[in-house]
Amino acid sequence: MDKAYFTKVLDLATYITKTWEPKMKWMWGEALFGYALSMLDDHLKTDQFTKFLADYCDYYVTHPPRVDQSDTSAPGLITYAMQKKTKNPEYEKLTNRVLYYIKNEPRLIEDSVNHLGNSPEGKLYPKSIWVDSLMMFSVFPSLYAKENKDPEMMDIASRQPRIMAKYMQDQKEKLWYHCYWTKQKTHYPRRKIFWGRGNGWVIAALPMILDNIGDHEEKENIIKIFKETAEALLPYQREDGAFETVFNKVGMTYRELSFTALVAAGFLHGVRLGILDETYQEAGIKAYKCVVDALVYKDDAIYMPEISGPTIPMPIFPYLGYKWIPKNTNWSYGLAALIFAAIEYDLIK
Numbered sequence: 001m002d003k004a005y006f007t008k009v010l011d012l013a014t015y016i017t018k019t020w021e022p023k024m025k026w027m028w029g030e031a032l033f034g035y036a037l038s039m040l041d042d043h044l045k046t047d048q049f050t051k052f053l054a055d056y057c058d059y060y061v062t063h064p065p066r067v068d069q070s071d072t073s074a075p076g077l078i079t080y081a082m083q084k085k086t087k088n089p090e091y092e093k094l095t096n097r098v099l100y101y102i103k104n105e106p107r108l109i110e111d112s113v114n115h116l117g118n119s120p121e122g123k124l125y126p127k128s129i130w131v132d133s134l135m136m137f138s139v140f141p142s143l144y145a146k147e148n149k150d151p152e153m154m155d156i157a158s159r160q161p162r163i164m165a166k167y168m169q170d171q172k173e174k175l176w177y178h179c180y181w182t183k184q185k186t187h188y189p190r191r192k193i194f195w196g197r198g199n200g201w202v203i204a205a206l207p208m209i210l211d212n213i214g215d216h217e218e219k220e221n222i223i224k225i226f227k228e229t230a231e232a233l234l235p236y237q238r239e240d241g242a243f244e245t246v247f248n249k250v251g252m253t254y255r256e257l258s259f260t261a262l263v264a265a266g267f268l269h270g271v272r273l274g275i276l277d278e279t280y281q282e283a284g285i286k287a288y289k290c291v292v293d294a295l296v297y298k299d300d301a302i303y304m305p306e307i308s309g310p311t312i313p314m315p316i317f318p319y320l321g322y323k324w325i326p327k328n329t330n331w332s333y334g335l336a337a338l339i340f341a342a343i344e345y346d347l348i349k
Contacts, residue, residue, distance in 0.1 A: 009342035015302045022055035026065035028136045031074035032336035038081035057082045061090040067101045069117030070137040077140050111159045130179040131198040135205040142212035158218040165225045174232035178313040189318035194248045200262030207269035241290030253323045257291045257306040261337035264288035268344035288341045307334035
């Protein structure tokens with residue numbers, strides 16, 4: 001593999017941590033970025049990003065966050081990584097707040113929680129499960145359960161793909177809708193509108209969960225869901241390697257690089273696990289290089305462009321709600337997606 005394609009992402013991560021305040025939001029995007037940095041340190045066997053992440057945790061030790069939805073449980077990925085590395089008991093307390101939420105939040109449908117939980121935001125949106133929760137709510141408990149031999153947490157994490165596929169995966173197309181409204185008993189959007197980054201969460205999160213669950217009874221079904229999703233996504237890759245934000249309407253929206261990076265990470269991870277064949281390695285490399293080639297260098301700064309803003313499934317005009325979401329550079333979750341992909345690229349034999 002061309003090492004320059006990995007080095008450029010490492011340079012981007014270094015630039016961001018040198019220019020951003022560690023006092024990032026206690027929220028999903030920042031959580032995934034921090035987790036990706038901790039994975040990068042583990043991959044390189046360095047402590048380059050430890051101080052940045054420890055400073056993040058220190059801020060929330062003195063400014064207790066709210067843990068009231070899937071998106072605010074995701075920072076457990078950072079606090080758990082830092083509690084293991086530093087042995088700081090205050091970080092463990094933050095992690096325990098996330099664990100308590102995951103175990104005790106009332107279930108909305110089967111073993112899945114209302115994505116917006118008991119948060120103020122949750123009072124303004126129909127009670128629903130979201131595809132985002134495969135990454136925000138499920139990856140951390142699978143990792144924690146593996147390392148702490150917690151069967152209850154492992155069951156929670158392992159059940160989520162099956163439950164979410166039941167309600168949000170189109171049974172014909174094998175692609176994923178954004179959410180499922182429980183009162184209305186329907187996926188949303190109701191039409192066949194497949195949002196890119198949501199499907200990206202699926203394809204990147206499932207192999208992460210598989211890394212952790214061993215021979216759990218849900219394993220084979222998760223592999224099946226993962227393979228079906230990968231096969232359904234592959235035909236929508238553009239000639240330049242990218243995927244579009246509403247990717248089943250090719251040419252009608254715009255290319256979206258956080259989704260593209262998530263697909264790269266998921267495809268390459270799936271090949272590494274022996275689940276996907278070499279076709280997906282070729283597609284994953286093409287997607288990854290597309291994103292890296294798009295990086296912008298200006299003065300002393302580095303930017304990852306073409307990342308769509310935070311997106312909710314709009315109650316009206318859902319298609320326009322995806323198409324009109326503005327793009328920006330260096331959104332935290334886009335950076336996380338690219339780092340996930342970079343690590344998988346660097347692991348190719």
